[in-house]
Amino acid sequence: MAQTTKVLITGVTGFIGSNLLDYLIEKTDWKIVGVDNCSTGNRLNIEHHIDNPRFEFLLISVKEIKSLKEFSKVFHLAALPRIQPSFEFINEHVEANLNQAIHLLELMIRENHYPRLVYSGSSAIYGTPTIIPTPETEKIDCLSPYAFQKYEVEKYLELIATRYPLDYMTVRYFNPYGPRSFNPLNSFNAYSSVVGIFLNRKKNGQKLLVTGDGSQKRDFIHVQDLAKANYMASIHPEKLNTAFNVGFGSTLSILDLAKLIAGDAYEFIDKREGEADITFADTTKTKKVLGWNPTVEIATYIKEELSKIHA
Numbered sequence: 001m002a003q004t005t006k007v008l009i010t011g012v013t014g015f016i017g018s019n020l021l022d023y024l025i026e027k028t029d030w031k032i033v034g035v036d037n038c039s040t041g042n043r044l045n046i047e048h049h050i051d052n053p054r055f056e057f058l059l060i061s062v063k064e065i066k067s068l069k070e071f072s073k074v075f076h077l078a079a080l081p082r083i084q085p086s087f088e089f090i091n092e093h094v095e096a097n098l099n100q101a102i103h104l105l106e107l108m109i110r111e112n113h114y115p116r117l118v119y120s121g122s123s124a125i126y127g128t129p130t131i132i133p134t135p136e137t138e139k140i141d142c143l144s145p146y147a148f149q150k151y152e153v154e155k156y157l158e159l160i161a162t163r164y165p166l167d168y169m170t171v172r173y174f175n176p177y178g179p180r181s182f183n184p185l186n187s188f189n190a191y192s193s194v195v196g197i198f199l200n201r202k203k204n205g206q207k208l209l210v211t212g213d214g215s216q217k218r219d220f221i222h223v224q225d226l227a228k229a230n231y232m233a234s235i236h237p238e239k240l241n242t243a244f245n246v247g248f249g250s251t252l253s254i255l256d257l258a259k260l261i262a263g264d265a266y267e268f269i270d271k272r273e274g275e276a277d278i279t280f281a282d283t284t285k286t287k288k289v290l291g292w293n294p295t296v297e298i299a300t301y302i303k304e305e306l307s308k309i310h311a
Ligand SMILES: NC(=O)c1ccc[n+]([C@@H]2O[C@H](COP(=O)([O-])OP(=O)(O)OC[C@H]3O[C@@H](n4cnc5c(N)ncnc54)[C@H](O)[C@@H]3O)[C@@H](O)[C@H]2O)c1
Pocket: 010, 011, 012, 013, 014, 015, 016, 017, 035, 036, 037, 038, 039, 040, 041, 042, 060, 061, 062, 063, 076, 077, 078, 079, 080, 081, 095, 096, 100, 120, 121, 122, 123, 150, 172, 173, 174, 175, 176, 193
């Protein structure tokens, strides 16, 4: 009898990790171990799976994982993905965004066991890109310590793969949004997805705060589409050791997003340095190689969320 696939998700109580867990529970018969130290994640995000015999949750840091031998796939999402705080709490972000990933690589080398690693990368590594829409071959231009740490992991993967038989895929997310993107308990939540922040302010009857003049454009991608990209990268039959853009392939300005959610109930605040003017994914490679296509339109999602607020 074929053995059940067993996989690891790091950062499982976070926004994207918990949505990936939902997706894998629904779409596969895999056994899933989820690890999170709950530094910014919320255990409530996975509570609905806690009694599922296919799922096991470990409240530990990635660095406390002792072995990867039982896993054939590892989804590494654990991180502190906040651009502005990464300028101030530098060591904490190096520890979360770089060193945890390196621990996984060292375990693979030590155990001579190379599960398919699907690494959550970021479009932040393109900075303000010169090619629009931006392909994976765009130059790297890190505007923040966070972006640099996400890139460092990619570079380590590339370097270590020259000596050891790593099997990895990086999925570079553009601007994720969707359920659980806004965690009210997270003290860094001012830096979470703007869609979640805006919807939360709208719900509380507050004016939306638009940074700069709001002309900066973002390629918003629903978390369900990100989960699907993770899954497809994990089942691709070949070992490719490469990166894939995961965005919708269209843009919306922050001002237009604010108007969509709140009409004219918004005001402007100071521009934040270290953030890109535009993100816009060229997803040709992802569609062609992984057979992935985005399915959720941001306008549809917002309409649904607004109808819940008004209900
Ligand atoms: N949300 C975005 O805008 C975005 C954009 C591009 C890439 N990403 C990447 O996607 C991944 C998931 O991001 P998210 O938005 O779900 O963030 P999140 O903050 O909601 O989730 C990250 C999770 O990692 C956990 N974590 C942090 N350090 C840990 C450690 N040492 N050990 C175990 N767990 C730890 C946190 O508690 C949290 O639950 C990250 O790697 C991030 O860099 C996110």
